[in-house]
Amino acid sequence: MKVIGVSGSPIKNSNTDRALQAVLKATGLQTEFVKLLDYIVAPCRACLGCVKTNRCVIKDDGIMLTEKVRQADALVVAGFTPYSTLDSRTKAFIERLYPLRHNHGYMAGKPGGAVITSCVPETRDMLPPASQMGINGIQFYMMEEGMNFVGAVKVQGNVPCVRCGFGDQCRVSGLKMMFGQDASVDSVGIKEFEKQPVAVDAAKELGMKIAQALKT
């Protein structure tokens, strides 16, 4: 049994990557971690050129990655939420899995899961529901392909304004928007997946659920 995990986070060794790796480890199975930044994957052209062949007509790394996903027994997709929805790299990858649909339904019945890193605090209900939007982008793909979506991990990520150097003076700083008028670079600080017990537990649980689903 093999579980493939695909991360759309462009940041090196990001929270998203590490949370996904924790999910894969918790499966106790053979796994493969894919960082989409290492590949070129254009979005789907909706040309339906894949219908008869189950193979995309776009000659980039999407073809090879799609074949890896077809051969895997389970899929975990990880992304982040620029402008409160699933990031475009992860979304393009998901669209390019369309060739696995026609006639065969190659993904149907396979267990799947999602990891989403966002920086909107869950407690601030006046802000867009970024993490849920990200999860929806992955979960609805899995539902529409007849997969068995077993769960999601929400990770608190870093507001870019903490690192940009202007977070305390910028007129449109995300710090104040997300954490309130008194927020500063120092008070918000750097968020790390490993220091978020709820997320760490959720990652372990998702990995174990995927392994369990593959057994039954």
Ligand SMILES: Cc1cc2nc3c(=O)[nH]c(=O)nc-3n(C[C@H](O)[C@H](O)[C@H](O)COP(=O)(O)O)c2cc1C
């Ligand atoms: C262009 C851009 C826009 C962003 N907008 C949002 C946003 O609207 N909501 C949000 O939760 N995070 C937003 N973020 C922050 C990302 O969610 C954050 O960088 C992510 O948590 C980083 O995760 P990573 O370290 O795993 O890559 C944005 C980031 C970028 C680069």
